[in-house]
Amino acid sequence: MARVHPLDPSASPLDYYGYELRRAREACGLKQGQLGDIIFCTGSLIGQIETTKKIPTRDFSERLDAALGTDGLFSRLIGLVLRSQLPAWFQAYAEMEARATYISTYQAQLVYGLLQTEAYARAVLGVEAPEKLDARLEARMDRQRVLACEEPPVVWVILDEATLYREIGGREVMRSQLARLLEFRDWAWVNLQVLPFSVGQHSGMMGSFTIMRFENDPDIHYCESYDQGHMTANPQVIKERSVGYSRLQAEALSPRDSAALIARVMEERYGDHP
Incomplete structure (x- = not known):
């Protein structure tokens, strides 16, 4: 059984983004690879963003909202995430x-x-x-x-x-x-x-x-x-x-x-x- 990487949504904007991505994906009954197929990326990338190993982009966030029906959630979060990457x-x-x-x-x-x-x-x-x-x-x-x-x-x-x-x-x-x-x-x-x-x-x-x-x-x-x-x-x-x-x-x-x-x-x- 695959080990699920624990997430602390309060740790940073990036952690919160990954937490919400995993939650929304699982609520739709999708595996990482399935969601990747829908938004034209790899399941590996989905996993890396969920576990904060990769930084999402605005384009990625907009495609997520469209695929998961999240009413602009990730398009709103991405501004906070990107700003947190600045010094x-x-x-x-x-x-x-x-x-x-x-x-x-x-x-x-x-x-x-x-x-x-x-x-x-x-x-x-x-x-x-x-x-x-x-x-x-x-x-x-x-x-x-x-x-x-x-x-x-x-x-x-x-x-x-x-x-x-x-x-x-x-x-x-x-x-x-x-x-x-x-x-x-x-x-x-x-x-x-x-x-x-x-x-x-x-x-x-x-x-x-x-x-x-x-x-x-x-x-x-x-x-x-x-x-x-x-x-x-x-x-x-x-x-x-x-x-x-x-x-x-x-x-x-x-x-x-x-x-x-x-x-x-x-x-x-x-x-x-x-």
């Missing part, structure tokens, strides 16, 4: 980012996470903790769903020109990433500017930072150090950083000129004949 210090920020109505961010080194392609994000996240790469990549891509929701936040991104030249993942990855940035020209709620090298010293020289505004909550300022994030609603910090961000907006290229620069770098540095 502990980043989880609070991800939760606030998902609720913000206005996001203003200056990025000195990398393309902002909500605008990253999967290949670019994989290269960035693969630098450290490669054993967690797939889970964290899925979590980062899931964060981007906020841009496609019914009422997306207004997102204003200022990228330092260095982000266009820092070759992440190779030339093909960078070319695709810059092409992705150009697509946002047609998005009503996303504004993108590039801060050119010619500006010299500026109010973002202390590093990347983000200001988030909410419908009914105080504004939040967020920045990162090497191994942790820092969030504050201190009014003085919000005032100073908001003024600093306004200065960056004034010194950065216009959205139109920023797009022209991105297109030029894409062709001249990452094109077929750089």
Whole structure:
């Protein structure tokens, strides 16, 4: 007789997901292989997710709901599961980012996470903790769903020109990433500017930072150090950083000129004949 792996649904969102999957599957009288046949995966994968050895995806969760008639249960749980795979210090920020109505961010080194392609994000996240790469990549891509929701936040991104030249993942990855940035020209709620090298010293020289505004909550300022994030609603910090961000907006290229620069770098540095 096969030994059933015990599950503690209170241990983590992933354990709870596995517990509910097993419970719903057994309630339908299905073995792991039978459910796998229905949702086009292996029974082994079902077993690995039930026992928390694999991280489910959003697509997998949606197929589960359809197959088991669970009224969107797993589609709701997957957000919690994926968020729990983020570094502990980043989880609070991800939760606030998902609720913000206005996001203003200056990025000195990398393309902002909500605008990253999967290949670019994989290269960035693969630098450290490669054993967690797939889970964290899925979590980062899931964060981007906020841009496609019914009422997306207004997102204003200022990228330092260095982000266009820092070759992440190779030339093909960078070319695709810059092409992705150009697509946002047609998005009503996303504004993108590039801060050119010619500006010299500026109010973002202390590093990347983000200001988030909410419908009914105080504004939040967020920045990162090497191994942790820092969030504050201190009014003085919000005032100073908001003024600093306004200065960056004034010194950065216009959205139109920023797009022209991105297109030029894409062709001249990452094109077929750089």
